[in-house]
Amino acid sequence: MSKDPKEQIGNLTEAIEGLSSSLDPQTRKEGTAFLEAAIERLEKGAREYGAKSFTMQPGELLEELQQEALDLAGWGFVLWKRLELLKAAAALAEGPTVGDDERTVGGAS
Numbered sequence: 510m511s512k513d514p515k516e517q518i519g520n521l522t523e524a525i526e527g528l529s530s531s532l533d534p535q536t537r538k539e540g541t542a543f544l545e546a547a548i549e550r551l552e553k554g555a556r557e558y559g560a561k562s563f564t565m566q567p568g569e570l571l572e573e574l575q576q577e578a579l580d581l582a583g584w585g586f587v588l589w590k591r592l593e594l595l596k597a598a599a600a601l602a603e604g605p606t607v608g609d610d611e612r613t614v615g616g617a618s
Contacts (some may be wrong), residue, residue: 532540554562565573 551562562570562573
């Protein structure tokens, strides 16, 4: 396996093109956009931090993946909380409707 990140990214691109050829056109288009964004992130990471991702020991890579998973979970909570606030604001803007004794938002009573 080559340690050159450009070669690694090129190999990834070729593999993706081969896999995506059997998809319907819309899924292929959306998948291609997603994968191009992922490749762009790999290239940006290689520019900013070097190409160490391709040479990390498996244990180090797993640790990095665990940290990223925690980041994703944290950002998911931030988004969830903001959506709860939007729901509460929408409920207040709507006001009570006929038959509503109590309005609950986000599970609060």
